[in-house]
Amino acid sequence: MMFSKYLFFILSFIAIYAALKVLISKSPMHSVLYLTLAFFAIAGHYILLNAQFLAVVHIIVYAGAIMVLFIYTVMLLNLNIQGEFPKTKLVNIASIIAGGLLMLTLIAVFKSYDMEVLTNPNYNQIGLVKTLGKVLFKDYFLPFELSSVLFLAAMVGAVMLGKKDIY
Amino acid sequence: MDGNYIIYKFVLASVILLISLVVAMYATLLERKIAGFFQDRLGPNRAGIYGIFQPLADGLKLFFKEEFMPGSADKFLYILGPSLTMMIALLTSAVIPWGDSLIFNGVEYSLQVADINVGVLYVFAILSIGVYGIMIGGWASNNKYALIGAVRAASQMISYELAMSMAIIAIVMMSGTLSLSEIVNQQHGFNWNIWYQPLGFVLFIVCAFAECNRAPFDLPECETELIGGYHTEYSSMKLGFYLFAEYINMFISSAMIATLYFGGYNFPFMDDLGLSHNALTIIGFFVFFLKISFFGFVFMWVRWTLPRFRYDQLMRLGWKNLLPLALVNVIITGFFIMLKHHS
Numbered sequence: 001m002m003f004s005k006y007l008f009f010i011l012s013f014i015a016i017y018a019a020l021k022v023l024i025s026k027s028p029m030h031s032v033l034y035l036t037l038a039f040f041a042i043a044g045h046y047i048l049l050n051a052q053f054l055a056v057v058h059i060i061v062y063a064g065a066i067m068v069l070f071i072y073t074v075m076l077l078n079l080n081i082q083g084e085f086p087k088t089k090l091v092n093i094a095s096i097i098a099g100g101l102l103m104l105t106l107i108a109v110f111k112s113y114d115m116e117v118l119t120n121p122n123y124n125q126i127g128l129v130k131t132l133g134k135v136l137f138k139d140y141f142l143p144f145e146l147s148s149v150l151f152l153a154a155m156v157g158a159v160m161l162g163k164k165d166i167y
Numbered sequence: 168m169d170g171n172y173i174i175y176k177f178v179l180a181s182v183i184l185l186i187s188l189v190v191a192m193y194a195t196l197l198e199r200k201i202a203g204f205f206q207d208r209l210g211p212n213r214a215g216i217y218g219i220f221q222p223l224a225d226g227l228k229l230f231f232k233e234e235f236m237p238g239s240a241d242k243f244l245y246i247l248g249p250s251l252t253m254m255i256a257l258l259t260s261a262v263i264p265w266g267d268s269l270i271f272n273g274v275e276y277s278l279q280v281a282d283i284n285v286g287v288l289y290v291f292a293i294l295s296i297g298v299y300g301i302m303i304g305g306w307a308s309n310n311k312y313a314l315i316g317a318v319r320a321a322s323q324m325i326s327y328e329l330a331m332s333m334a335i336i337a338i339v340m341m342s343g344t345l346s347l348s349e350i351v352n353q354q355h356g357f358n359w360n361i362w363y364q365p366l367g368f369v370l371f372i373v374c375a376f377a378e379c380n381r382a383p384f385d386l387p388e389c390e391t392e393l394i395g396g397y398h399t400e401y402s403s404m405k406l407g408f409y410l411f412a413e414y415i416n417m418f419i420s421s422a423m424i425a426t427l428y429f430g431g432y433n434f435p436f437m438d439d440l441g442l443s444h445n446a447l448t449i450i451g452f453f454v455f456f457l458k459i460s461f462f463g464f465v466f467m468w469v470r471w472t473l474p475r476f477r478y479d480q481l482m483r484l485g486w487k488n489l490l491p492l493a494l495v496n497v498i499i500t501g502f503f504i505m506l507k508h509h510s
């Protein structure tokens with residue numbers, strides 16, 4: 001369908017533009033907001049793939065929770081003063097090395113990864129709640145529950161750190 | 168996807184948008200009238216009979232007021248703030264089933280713009296991004312009162328979202344579906360969810376007050392401490408958008424309460440009337456609006472009755488009372504569902 005093709009290009013353009021702006025923007029607040037925009041564009045891609053559940057959960061978790069906390073932190077710490085992080089030679093060299101290592105890892109990953117198709121690609125109901133729930137609670141029940149325990153542990157840890165008179 | 172279908176959806180969306188705006192407009196008048204009644208005075212009565220043209224006059228006044236933008240404000244974000252608030256406030260109306268379907272010439276036209284199968288989650292998503300407009304506006308004003316208001320709004324919304332989501336999850340467990348039209352259909356006649364989820368309803372309505380920044384939870388714009396809160400630096404129609412969005416949020420929240428707990432467009436004895444499908448739909452639509460109006464009134468009733476919370480009280484209520492109660496509600500619901508399945 002032509003319409004979804006155009007949508008795909010528009011969304012991709014927005015996603016890439018926003019992702020670039022995250023890096024380029026001088027103000028941390030703008031970076032955070034562009035990142036939110038990128039997340040919304042990616043959620044749009046999920047909807048194009050008929051994965052409505054994934055799209056909505058993506059918005060709830062990333063845009064609704066994580067990015068709000070980011071903005072909150074930026075607001076509270078008042079990170080908006082420009083030039084607070086001076087770029088010395090050491091910082092530049094360190095970032096070049098770190099970025100290069102990341103690229104190497106990515107290349108290695110993509111080289112060894114053969115595009116294996118796990119499910120029938122013509123089956124377009126894969127992203128719906130019913131399908132996902134069945135897979136999650138039948139085939140991947142133990143990993144799913146274990147990851148929720150992990151979250152619980154992280155939450156307990158945060159509460160412990162937040163407590164004042166703990167000792 | 169033929170042309171007819173697109174036109175019908177477009178018309179439906181426009182009508183719902185228009186209704187939301189008009190209802191929000193007259194909610195401002197109603198709010199002032201009710202405040203007047205509660206405080207033993209008349210309320211606005213100069214523009215037209217019973218002040219019926221007051222919202223129009225207010226709107227015109229806001230449009231013609233001088234625009235002021237603080238010199239140190241972030242220009243783009245300063246304008247984006249109120250626009251986002253308004254847009255997000257209107258988004259939820261797309262998934263609410265405003266009525267059953269109308270049948271013309273054998274073709275069924277549903278009175279719901281988008282019957283997506285993750286309707287409830289969509290509402291969660293809109294709730295969770297609802298805070299952006301206030302945060303962006305409050306931060307971009309570059310004013311400490313606005314910033315404090317924005318920070319308060321953010322933490323308040325995050326805190327109450329949890330309990331609210333938990334309250335809705337109990338409903339989802341009961342109905343076994345995430346689609347709002349399906350949830351309403353299951354409450355056919357007088358089989359409303361309120362009879363099964365009284366605790367969930369109380370939790371939901373308290374959290375709805377907090378999410379709309381309404382008294383007694385209107386800490387983000389608390390006049391005595393923060394001048395105007397997040398909209399301190401706003402003037403003209405930008406301020407109007409913030410205030411207006413609050414009334415739209417109220418309208419949508421009332422609609423959500425009616426949808427989730429009070430049967431949406433269903434009403435008792437609807438099958439005994441012997442009316443045609445279309446007539447029932449039209450009556451159902453008006454019944455739904457009656458329910459919405461009642462909850463809108465409750466919103467105003469509470470605002471003019473209860474004093475404002477202190478901020479620590481608000482946080483304590485959200486995290487230490489409402490959230491555990493919501494969890495207990497989920498557990499009890501699960502228990503009853505298990506009993507039902509095994510008996």
